[in-house]
Structure formats: structure tokens, C-alpha cells
Amino acid sequence: MVDALRPALESALLSAGALAVAAVLVIALVLLVGHDPREIATTLARSAFGSRFAWENTLSRAAPLMLAALCTAIPAHAGLVVIGGEGALVLGGLAASQAALFVADVPPFAAIAITCAAGMLVGAAWIGLVGALQQARGVNEVISSLLLSIIALGLFDWLLEEFLRDPASLNYPATRPIPDAARIGALPGLDVHAGLAVALVACVAAWWVLRRSVTGFAIRVVGGGVRAALGVGLPVGRLVVATCVAGGACVGLAGAIEVAAVHERAGGALHADYGNTGILVAFLARHHPLAIVPAALLVGGLAAASGPLQRGFDLPDAFVRIVEGVVFLAVIASETLRGRLLPPAAR
Amino acid sequence: MTSAGLDPPPRVEARGLARRFGPVIALDAADLDVRPGSVHALLGENGAGKSTLAKCLVGALAADRGRIVVDGRDVTLRHPRDAHALGLGMVWQHFSLVPCLTVLENLVLARPDAPRWIDWRHERAALDAFLEDVPLRIDPGARVADLAAGEKQRVEVVRQLRLGHRVLFLDEPTSVLTPQEADALLGRLRALADAGRISVVLTTHKLDEVIAHATHVTVLRRGRVVADAPLDRTIDAATLATWMVGHAPPSVARPAPRDARQPARLSIRALRVARAAGGPPVAIDALDVHAGEIVGVAGVSGNGQRELVEALCGQRSVDQGAIDVDARPWRADRASMRAARFGCVPESPLANATAPDMALADNLVLRVFDRAPIASRTGRVRRDALRASAQALAARFAVQSGALGRAIATLSGGNVQRAVLGRELVDDTRLLVAVNPAFGLDVGAAADVRRRLVELRATGCAVLLVSEDLDELITLSDRIVVMFEGRVVLSTLGVEADRQALGLAMAGHSAIASARADN
Numbered sequence: 056m057v058d059a060l061r062p063a064l065e066s067a068l069l070s071a072g073a074l075a076v077a078a079v080l081v082i083a084l085v086l087l088v089g090h091d092p093r094e095i096a097t098t099l100a101r102s103a104f105g106s107r108f109a110w111e112n113t114l115s116r117a118a119p120l121m122l123a124a125l126c127t128a129i130p131a132h133a134g135l136v137v138i139g140g141e142g143a144l145v146l147g148g149l150a151a152s153q154a155a156l157f158v159a160d161v162p163p164f165a166a167i168a169i170t171c172a173a174g175m176l177v178g179a180a181w182i183g184l185v186g187a188l189q190q191a192r193g194v195n196e197v198i199s200s201l202l203l204s205i206i207a208l209g210l211f212d213w214l215l216e217e218f219l220r221d222p223a224s225l226n227y228p229a230t231r232p233i234p235d236a237a238r239i240g241a242l243p244g245l246d247v248h249a250g251l252a253v254a255l256v257a258c259v260a261a262w263w264v265l266r267r268s269v270t271g272f273a274i275r276v277v278g279g280g281v282r283a284a285l286g287v288g289l290p291v292g293r294l295v296v297a298t299c300v301a302g303g304a305c306v307g308l309a310g311a312i313e314v315a316a317v318h319e320r321a322g323g324a325l326h327a328d329y330g331n332t333g334i335l336v337a338f339l340a341r342h343h344p345l346a347i348v349p350a351a352l353l354v355g356g357l358a359a360a361s362g363p364l365q366r367g368f369d370l371p372d373a374f375v376r377i378v379e380g381v382v383f384l385a386v387i388a389s390e391t392l393r394g395r396l397l398p399p400a401a402r
Numbered sequence: 403m404t405s406a407g408l409d410p411p412p413r414v415e416a417r418g419l420a421r422r423f424g425p426v427i428a429l430d431a432a433d434l435d436v437r438p439g440s441v442h443a444l445l446g447e448n449g450a451g452k453s454t455l456a457k458c459l460v461g462a463l464a465a466d467r468g469r470i471v472v473d474g475r476d477v478t479l480r481h482p483r484d485a486h487a488l489g490l491g492m493v494w495q496h497f498s499l500v501p502c503l504t505v506l507e508n509l510v511l512a513r514p515d516a517p518r519w520i521d522w523r524h525e526r527a528a529l530d531a532f533l534e535d536v537p538l539r540i541d542p543g544a545r546v547a548d549l550a551a552g553e554k555q556r557v558e559v560v561r562q563l564r565l566g567h568r569v570l571f572l573d574e575p576t577s578v579l580t581p582q583e584a585d586a587l588l589g590r591l592r593a594l595a596d597a598g599r600i601s602v603v604l605t606t607h608k609l610d611e612v613i614a615h616a617t618h619v620t621v622l623r624r625g626r627v628v629a630d631a632p633l634d635r636t637i638d639a640a641t642l643a644t645w646m647v648g649h650a651p652p653s654v655a656r657p658a659p660r661d662a663r664q665p666a667r668l669s670i671r672a673l674r675v676a677r678a679a680g681g682p683p684v685a686i687d688a689l690d691v692h693a694g695e696i697v698g699v700a701g702v703s704g705n706g707q708r709e710l711v712e713a714l715c716g717q718r719s720v721d722q723g724a725i726d727v728d729a730r731p732w733r734a735d736r737a738s739m740r741a742a743r744f745g746c747v748p749e750s751p752l753a754n755a756t757a758p759d760m761a762l763a764d765n766l767v768l769r770v771f772d773r774a775p776i777a778s779r780t781g782r783v784r785r786d787a788l789r790a791s792a793q794a795l796a797a798r799f800a801v802q803s804g805a806l807g808r809a810i811a812t813l814s815g816g817n818v819q820r821a822v823l824g825r826e827l828v829d830d831t832r833l834l835v836a837v838n839p840a841f842g843l844d845v846g847a848a849a850d851v852r853r854r855l856v857e858l859r860a861t862g863c864a865v866l867l868v869s870e871d872l873d874e875l876i877t878l879s880d881r882i883v884v885m886f887e888g889r890v891v892l893s894t895l896g897v898e899a900d901r902q903a904l905g906l907a908m909a910g911h912s913a914i915a916s917a918r919a920d921n
Binding site: 267268269270271272273274275278279280281283284285286287288289290320 | 450629715716717734735736737738739740744746747754755756758759760764765768769771774776777781782809907
């Protein structure tokens with residue numbers, strides 16, 4: 056076997072194996088609560104991928120998941136575990152909703168660009184802070200990104216309630232609706248918003264930069280061996296912060312797209328856990344920017360099936376979250392088998 | 403618990419022991435006979451199989467084939483516990499003491515039969531009584547973290563004796579000791595052995611140690627026993643060296659003294675760098691390395707050499723003082739490194755100079771990947787050019803061919819060392835910091851590395867050579883400085899270097915050292 060292909064194949068096998076183990080565990084859980092796993096599986100598959108509508112539903116959910124996953128996957132190449140995408144997503148969405156209010160008279164394309172840029176800027180600043188804290192003060196990025204995310208969610212609620220709430224939104228606190236110019240429409244011939252195309256482009260771009268470009272090579276050296284990176288004079292601090300800024304921009308963009316394409320305002324619905332589920336997608340894809348696409352489809356499909364599963368089988372709301380959690384544990388646990396599944400050709 | 407002095411040590415024999423690691427035969431049908439009361443040296447280069455043999459005999463590693471016979475009985479050693487029951491134990495190359503505990507606490511901790519409630523007064527009395535009988539001085543109340551390397555080694559040996567072990571295996575015991583400490587330790591072990599109380603098995607590649615302290619020697623080469631003999635006058639260092647490498651070892655000609663004084667390329671003034679493990683900071687008042695000069699840094703490891711090297715390589719921040727390269731403040735960023743044509747071979751290169759999970763090829767091009775021909779004008783990495791560059795660099799020090807696509811962490815230590823050397827010792831290197839550059843290499847490759855250092859020096863490269871191998875330093879260096887507790891305590895010309903004086907300075911005998919430094 057070609058040595059260079061070995062790690063990629065091993066990653067694929069590990070992910071597939073983890074999914075299989077998770078499936079077995081979920082089947083056991085389903086049996087435990089007294090349902091027929093086959094029926095559940097059929098419903099799940101049908102409502103995730105079984106029809107045109109199901110596909111459109113899944114794809115609409117996969118788009119923000121891809122962008123949110125990049126918030127974890129890009130810094131991961133520099134050796135960071137960033138898990139604070141949710142907070143940056145809602146703040147990005149809030150920023151976009153406010154920027155959009157100023158662009159009512161701007162041509163639509165520019166209006167959308169400005170709206171999205173506002174979301175990206177805020178997301179980039181928020182996650183960039185995580186990288187800066189790590190580089191400047193040695194603050195552990197897992198902890199800081201998690202806590203900053205909690206702060207961001209609190210900030211979002213406070214700003215919304217105190218300053219930005221649309222007086223017309225009574226039961227459901229939200230900002231004023233964004234003008235038509237800033238709204239993102241559907242892809243031609245599909246009932247899926249154009250954010251999907253943006254997310255796909257972002258994944259491909261991240262892949263090219265991280266896996267093909269000179270900058271990406273430097274980033275992977277930092278992630279692979281920070282002491283070696285310092286020893287050959289690479290600007291470690293700048294590269295680490297740059298990956299965080301890029302990841303934050305992606306997740307901020309996800310928030311902006313949710314506002315501009317789905318909700319048309321920023322409200323509690325923005326806090327729909329895409330940021331957290333994106334972590335699962337990134338780990339399932341083992342941080343490979345292209346593998347994020349199928350991983351997001353899979354997880355997006357699971358989310359799309361959540362409603363039909365609840366209605367059809369009287370399952371609790373938490374069922375899909377439990378499935379996600381089981382998949383996540385299986386993926387993380389499978390990482391301990393790396394290097395043993397396909398041992399490298401001996402020395 | 404037995405005390406040192408009751409039963410004589412058992413006779414330990416290995417018959418046809420074999421062990422492979424994947425396709426590599428580490429040990430190939432090796433025989434060994436350790437007679438009671440002997441000091442038995444296992445001599446060989448790195449990778450000759452001596453540590454593998456020792457590990458098999460203390461149950462730390464299972465042999466694939468062969469027999470282990472203790473006092474005439476066949477035994478199976480699946481675990482160090484099994485070896486312990488027979489009175490066999492190993493003192494490892496790296497200390498296995500808990501630094502924040504006292505010596506006494508460490509010794510009690512090591513007992514497999516440590517009681518649930520410990521009567522410390524009783525333990526202390528028992529240890530004191532035990533130590534009266536053993537010619538190894540240790541302070542039971544001292545914290546291990548405060549001990550020098552030689553003292554820690556003594557504690558490790560006492561621990562083995564306290565455990566009732568009669569056959570002590572020591573894996574490269576003197577690698578962290580000054581020459582005097584090493585002599586003292588081995589001398590005491592020899593005395594215990596001569597009294598018939600213990601047997602000692604010593605893995606080493608140092609010929610002097612074997613001649614001075616061993617009663618028997620078994621020489622291994624590529625996993626095979628090539629010689630086995632009692633030490634007598636007919637065996638001298640040259641004989642041992644020939645056995646060890648299979649031919650007379652290649653020698654590196656001492657560089658001719660430089661004629662005119664070149665300008666200082668590297669200049670350190672009033673440098674203060676915090677230490678990794680606490681302790682006194684590195685404090686160097688003045689150290690210069692000139693073009694065309696090799697400055698050797700001697701010292702027992704852990705006396706600030708690592709922090710000095712890290713500061714030079716941009717891996718540790720400088721608290722105070724100045725590092726100047728070519729009379730400009732040294733920033734250790736990519737542009738300055740390139741301008742100064744800087745190279746650095748740190749200790750433990752896998753951890754300090756590679757991205758372990760990246761491919762060997764990627765690791766070989768860390769200094770050049772962002773330039774043509776590897777970097778395209780659009781900022782893309784050209785894989786074909788990368789591979790070609792990597793191939794050329796790998797060839798310089800004969801890194802295993804065909805491994806370019808494999809993660810460098812899967813290569814042997816020697817291959818990693820050669821890969822980093824190939825990357826850092828390029829022809830146009832003009833400022834080099836190298837730590838134990840020949841570590842882990844066979845004699846031929848080591849000589850090759852030393853020859854390259856001399857060649858670089860001849861072309862005007864300034865070399866700071868940090869080494870634990872005094873012979874290497876004395877052979878190669880124009881000047882040698884000794885570091886002790888973060889300071890330079892002795893500075894001497896290479897041609898005038900005296901092992902005795904260097905050794906004393908390494909041990910911190912600063913009265914003598916400073917008197918010398920004043921000269």
C-alpha cells in the first residue's frame with residue numbers, strides 16, 4: 056500500500072467503525088425503550104434522505120453545520136481544540152441582523168455581502184480572542200472557548216432584550232426583520248438557501264489553504280510540533296491566531312446566513328445548537344475540510360429526522376441529542392485505535 | 403526483607419535469547435553468563451541489542467526464543483515481578499524517583515510490601531541500619547529534587563539493594579554523571595561485587611568504564627554476541643573498540659587551529675533565561691562564537707544547556723540580556739534565521755525539531771518549504787519539488803530510503819537524528835547550534851557527522867556544540883566552556899583541555915574551576 060494513503064484510509068475506517076459502534080449502541084437503546092429498531096431506522100432514513108423534501112431539509116441544516124465545523128477544524132490544524140462555535144455563531148448572527156438594517160437601499164448583492172461581513176467580523180474577533188489568549192497568556196483554548204461561548208450567549212440575550220428587541224415581537228424576543236435587500240434566496244431549482252453553496256465553497260477553500268498551500272503547510276507544522284515550528288522560525292503566534300480568526304469568521308458567517316436566509320431576524324431561534332453540533336461534525340470528519348461535507352450531511356439528516364421521530368414514535372426531544380452524543384463518544388474513543396488499525400510499515 | 407549480605411547472588415544465564423521488533427532483529431540468539439560476584443559489561447553501539455538483552459533478563463521485555471536460567475533452573479520472566487522474586491532488578495537510564503518526595507519516602511514507596519500504615523520512625527531506623535552495611539552514602543531525609551544526578555543514581559542502586567535484588571542491571575548508568583561520579587559509583591558497585599554480595603550487569607558503550615570496572619565483558623554487534631571474555635591485561639581499549647564496531651573505529655582528524663581571529667558571529671552578553679524545572683536561571687555573562695570556530699559546551703545534562711539552546715533557537719523567551727548575531731539583536735524568526743543561515747540540532751530531535759505525525763519528507767523541508775522551488779508563485783506547495791528536495795536532504799546522512807511518505811515518528815531514533823542533521827547541516831549553514839549531534843548513531847555515522855562539523859568550521863561556520871561526550875568535545879572544539887547550575891564555570895582552549903579539570907568543573911568544584919577560568 057502506498058504509505059501516503061495509509062493515514063487517510065485509516066481515518067476513514069476509524070470513522071466508519073465509530074459510526075457502526077454508535078449504531079449498535081443506539082439500536083440497544085431503541086430496544087430498551089421498546090421500539091423496533093428497523094422501523095426507527097426506516098423513518099430516520101426516509102425523513103433524512105428519502106424524498107426531495109427530506110433532502111432539502113437535510114441540506115438546509117447541513118450548510119450551517121459545515122461552517123460551524125470549520126470553526127473547530129481549521130484551528131485543529133494548528134493544534135487547537137476550539138469548542139466555542141455556538142457563542143460566535145449567535146453573536147455573528149446578531150451583528151448581521153444589525154448591519155442589515157443599514158443596507159436597505161444598497162443593491163442586493165452588496166447588501167448581502169455587508170450583512171455577511173458583519174457576522175464574519177464578529178465571529179472572527181470572538182474566536183480570534185481565544186487564539187490570542189492562548190498565545191499571549193497560555194490560557195487553555197478548550198476552556199477559554201467554552202467559557203467565551205457562554206459569555207457570548209449571555210451577551211446575545213442581554214443585547215437583544217435591552218437594546219435591539221423589535222417592540223412588535225411580543226412572545227418571541229427578536230430583532231427587527233432585515234430588509235429584503237439583505238435576504239439570501241434559494242439556490243436555483245431547489246428549496247435550499249444559497250448558504251449551502253457558500254458553505255461548500257468555504258470547505259473547499261479551507262481544504263486548499265490547509266492541505267495545498269504554503270501557509271497551510273506552516274499551520275500544520277505548528278499543529279504537528281510547535282517546538283519544531285519555533286525552531287525553524289515560523290511565526291507561531293500569528294499562525295495560531297489566524298486559524299482562530301478564520302474559524303471564527305466561518306462560524307460567524309453561519310450565524311449571518313441563518314439570519315439572512317432562514318430567520319430574517321435574530322432571535323432565540325438562532326441559538327439552535329448548530330455551533331455545538333458543528334464540533335461533532337468536525338471530529339467525525341477528523342478535521343478534514345472536505346470530509347466535513349459528508350459528515351455534515353449525515354448529522355444534518357439526523358437533525359432533519361428529529362421531528363418525524365418524535366412524532367412517529369413518541370420519542371423524547373432528547374433522543375436525537377443522545378444519538379449525537381453516542382456518535383461523538385464513539386468517534387473520540389476510536390481515536391485511541393489510530394496507528395494500531397493499520398500499523399505503519401515497520402522500521 | 404533481606405539485607406545486603408545474606409544470600410550470594412544467583413548465577414544468571416541467557417541461552418540463545420532472541421527478540422525481533424517487526425522485521426528488525428534486535429537480539430539474535432545471544433548467550434550470556436553472569437557469574438556470582440562479577441561486574442559484567444554488555445558493550446555495544448546503540449542498537450547493538452545490549453539493552454534488549456538486559457530488559458529480557460529483568461522481565462521488562464519478553465524474548466521470542468531462548469532460555470533464561472537462574473542458578474541452573476529454567477525460569478520464565480513475564481513481568482518485572484517475576485525477576486524481582488529471583489533477585490534481579492534494573493536501574494533504568496532515566497530516573498524513576500518521585501522528585502517531590504524524600505529519599506526515604508521513595509524507598510518505602512518502592513517496596514511491593516509497603517504497609518498500609520507506615521511507621522516512618524521504624525522505616526528510617528531500618529534504612530539507617532541497612533545503609534551502615536552498604537558503601538553508598540545517601541541522605542534519607544533529602545528531597546529527591548534537590549539531589550545531583552550522581553546522588554539520584556546512588557538512591558536508585560540502594561533501592562534495588564533494599565528490594566533484595568542481588569543481580570543489578572544498570573542501563574547506561576553513567577550517561578548523566580560526571581566522569582568522577584561515574585568512577586565513584588562503579589567503584590563502589592565493584593567493591594560490593596568483589597565481596598561476593600551482588601553481581602552487576604552494565605550496559606554501556608564507553609570503553610574506559612569497561613576497562614576500569616568490569617570483570618567480564620560481552621560484546622554485542624547487531625544483536626549477536628561477537629566476543630565474550632574475562633577482562634584481563636591483554637584486553638585494551640583498541641581491542642574492545644574493534645570488537646564493538648567490527649573494524650578499527652574511524653577517527654576524525656583534529657581541526658587545525660585557526661590562524662586569524664574572525665569576527666564574532668554569535669555573541670551572548672549578561673543573558674538571563676528562566677529554567678524549565680525551576681532552579682537557578684541560566685546566567686551567562688559573556689560567550690562568543692566566532693566564524694570558523696567550534697565552541698564546545700560541556701556539562702552534566704540539566705545544568706542549563708537545554709535552556710540556552712532553546713533561547714538561541716527561539717523556543718524559550720529571554721528574560722534579560724542580549725543575544726547578538728552578526729552584531730544585531732537575535733530575533734529567532736524565519737527571516738533572521740535565513741539571513742544568518744542558522745541551523746539547530748536540539749536534543750531529543752523527534753520532540754524538539756520535528757512534527758512527529760507529519761511525513762519524513764515534510765519534516766525534511768521545514769527550512770525551505772516556503773521558497774522556490776517548493777513554493778509556487780501562487781503560494782501552492784509543489785509536491786514533486788518537495789519530494790525532490792526531501793530526497794536530496796535525506797541522502798546527505800543516509801536516512802532510510804523509501805520512508806519519505808511515512809510519519810517521521812515511525813522511524814528509528816537514528817534515522818530521525820540523521821534526518822534532522824540532513825536538514826540543519828546544509829552546506830551554506832553559517833551558524834550552527836548542535837546538541838549531542840552524534841547521539842544514537844553508529845560509529846561510522848557518528849564519525850561522518852563530526853567530519854561534517856569540521857568541514858563546516860573550515861568554511862567559516864560558527865558552531866556551538868553542546869555535548870555529553872567529553873571526548874567528542876575535546877576532539878572537535880577550539881574552545882570548551884563548562885556549564886554548571888546555569889553558569890559558565892570554566893573556559894579553556896580545546897588543545898589545553900584536561901579531562902580531570904573539566905570533570906571537576908562539571909561537578910561544580912568552582913574553586914578550581916574559577917581559578918582556571920581566570921587564566
